[in-house]
Structure formats: C-alpha cells, structure tokens
Amino acid sequence: MQNPLLDIREACVSYSKRHFFGRFVTHFYALDKVSLQIQPGESVGLVGESGSGKSTLGKVVAGLVPLASGSLSFCGQLFHGREFCHQPLRLRKEIQMVHQDFHGTLDPKMTIFTTIEEALILHFPENSRSWRRQRIEQLLQQVGLSPAMAFYCPRQLSGGQRQRVNIARALAVEPRLLICDEVVSALDVSVQAQILNLLSSIREQRSLAMLFISHDMAVVERMCDSLCVLNMGKMVESGTTDEVCYHPRDPYTQQLIQAVPDL
Numbered sequence: 518m519q520n521p522l523l524d525i526r527e528a529c530v531s532y533s534k535r536h537f538f539g540r541f542v543t544h545f546y547a548l549d550k551v552s553l554q555i556q557p558g559e560s561v562g563l564v565g566e567s568g569s570g571k572s573t574l575g576k577v578v579a580g581l582v583p584l585a586s587g588s589l590s591f592c593g594q595l596f597h598g599r600e601f602c603h604q605p606l607r608l609r610k611e612i613q614m615v616h617q618d619f620h621g622t623l624d625p626k627m628t629i630f631t632t633i634e635e636a637l638i639l640h641f642p643e644n645s646r647s648w649r650r651q652r653i654e655q656l657l658q659q660v661g662l663s664p665a666m667a668f669y670c671p672r673q674l675s676g677g678q679r680q681r682v683n684i685a686r687a688l689a690v691e692p693r694l695l696i697c698d699e700v701v702s703a704l705d706v707s708v709q710a711q712i713l714n715l716l717s718s719i720r721e722q723r724s725l726a727m728l729f730i731s732h733d734m735a736v737v738e739r740m741c742d743s744l745c746v747l748n749m750g751k752m753v754e755s756g757t758t759d760e761v762c763y764h765p766r767d768p769y770t771q772q773l774i775q776a777v778p779d780l
C-alpha cells in the first residue's frame with residue numbers, strides 16, 4: 518500500500534466556552550482522539566450531526582485550527598500542535614477548501630476574474646498575465662461557466678454558479694487534496710446534483726483526493742470511497758462506504774442511516 522497523503526493520529530482540538538456572561542471559561546474537546554487517513558486520489562466522507570466536529574476537522578486539515586494533541590502528517594511531513602497552521606506556501610497550495618455557499622465566500626466587490634487571479638498570483642507569482650488570463654478561461658470552462666462570466670460580480674450569479682466559481686478558485690492552484698465542507702447544503706436539489714456531478718468528474722480527471730464533509734448520508738454515499746462517522750467529537754465508525762452504509766456497526770451510524778428516506 519502506498520503512503521497516505523494525509524495521516525491524522527489521535528487528533529484533539531479544544532475550544533473555550535464562556536458561561537454566565539463571560540464570567541467562567543471552560544474548555545471542551547471539539548475533537549477527541551480522532552484518526553483518519555486519506556490515500557492519494559481517495560475520497561473520504563465525514564458525516565455526523567451538526568455540532569459533531571466535522572468542520573473543526575476540516576479546519577485542522579486546512580491549517581486553520583491548531584491541534585491540542587496528536588499529530589498530522591501531510592505528503593510525508595509530520596506536524597504537531599500549531600505547526601501545520603504555519604505550513605510553508607508550497608504545502609498550503611496542496612490543500613484547498615470549498616465551503617457552504619454563504620454570501621461572503623466571494624468578495625462582493627471583486628469580479629470573478631480578480632478573485633481567481635488573486636490565488637494564481639499568490640501561488641504562481643512568476644507567471645505572466647496572459648498565462649493567468651488563459652488559465653482562468655480554462656478553469657471557468659471546466660466548471661461549466663462561460664468565460665464571459667469572468668467579468669461578473671458575485672451578486673450577478675446564482676448560488677450554483679457561485680459555488681462553481683469557488684470550485685474553480687480552489688482548483689486554480691492544482692491542489693492534491695480538496696476539502697468540501699457542506700458544499701451543496703445551501704443549494705436546490707437539482708443544482709446539488711449538478712455540483713456533485715461536477716465534483717465527481719473533476720476528481721476522476723485529476724485523481725484529486727477529497728475530504729467530503731456533509732451532514733447528509735445520501736450525499737457522502739454517492740461521493741465517497743470510504744466514510745468516517747463523528748459523534749460529539751469522537752470517531753464512532755469508519756470503513757468503506759458500502760460497509761458503513763449497508764452494514765453499520767455503531768448504533769449512532771444506524772440512526773443516521775435510518776434518517777435517510779431512500780438509502
């Protein structure tokens with residue numbers, strides 16, 4: 518078996534919580550000894566109810582939240598504590614994240630062109646403007662948008678189109694791992710299907726690894742090779758998608774599956 522692209526061992530993340538108008542502060546573990554591996558090109562799903570720690574784990578992988586204990590290794594390099602939050606630009610480029618389409622994931626004053634160009638300038642500073650122009654045109658086509666949309670602002674786009682721009686921006690720097698955190702939760706069902714199809718075809722073309730976070734069992738079942746189930750910060754089950762969906766061992770997973778109407 519090849520070396521995993523991402524290897525998380527016994528990761529803990531603690532947050533502080535204020536009580537009684539900020540007079541008492543306590544700490545709690547949003548992630549408690551969570552281990553997870555992603556192989557190159559593999560799509561791993563992370564499911565669990567709201568508040569179970571899914572986004573926290575996504576943020577750990579994106580280098581936005583430090584570990585209280587445990588370790589993370591990416592591309593064979595080992596990190597503890599805060600180290601992964603200060604990863605060099607070269608490594609940061611390899612992991613990109615797409616969020617739920619909140620208003621605010623795209624800067625309302627920037628055109629789509631400038632939004633994507635910003636990422637290209639940061640990670641490929643030596644390349645020319647005409648290279649960037651060509652690349653942006655290509656990227657928009659790949660995510661099913663017309664190149665003319667490069668000069669639109671986010672408010673001129675639908676939710677599904679904005680999510681396509683977010684995907685184009687993430688792909689612009691050619692990451693090896695894409696974190697998708699509830700990417701279709703805010704979209705209509707028909708648009709959800711289009712975005713999921715787009716992500717599947719991109720994954721096939723690029724053999725891109727994915728950490729696919731969703732509270733929706735049906736969505737991860739469709740998108741992922743293997744699944745991890747989180748409940749209150751603990752990993753209660755993991756296995757191939759078929760194992761977890763059709764032979765769940767943990768009562769919490771069984772409950773999640775029963776809540777899906779037609780799985």
Ligand SMILES: Nc1ncnc2c1ncn2[C@@H]1O[C@H](COP(=O)(O)OP(=O)(O)O)[C@@H](O)[C@H]1O
Nearest residue numbers: 532533547565566567568569570571572573574
């Ligand atoms: N920045 C933060 N500070 C304090 N608590 C947080 C913070 N972010 C998340 N939490 C808490 O951590 C827990 C897990 O949150 P989150 O990872 O967002 O869960 P999920 O994505 O599964 O809904 C929740 O109880 C949430 O309230």
Ligand SMILES: [Mg+2]
Nearest residue numbers: 571572573699
């Ligand atoms: Mg979340």
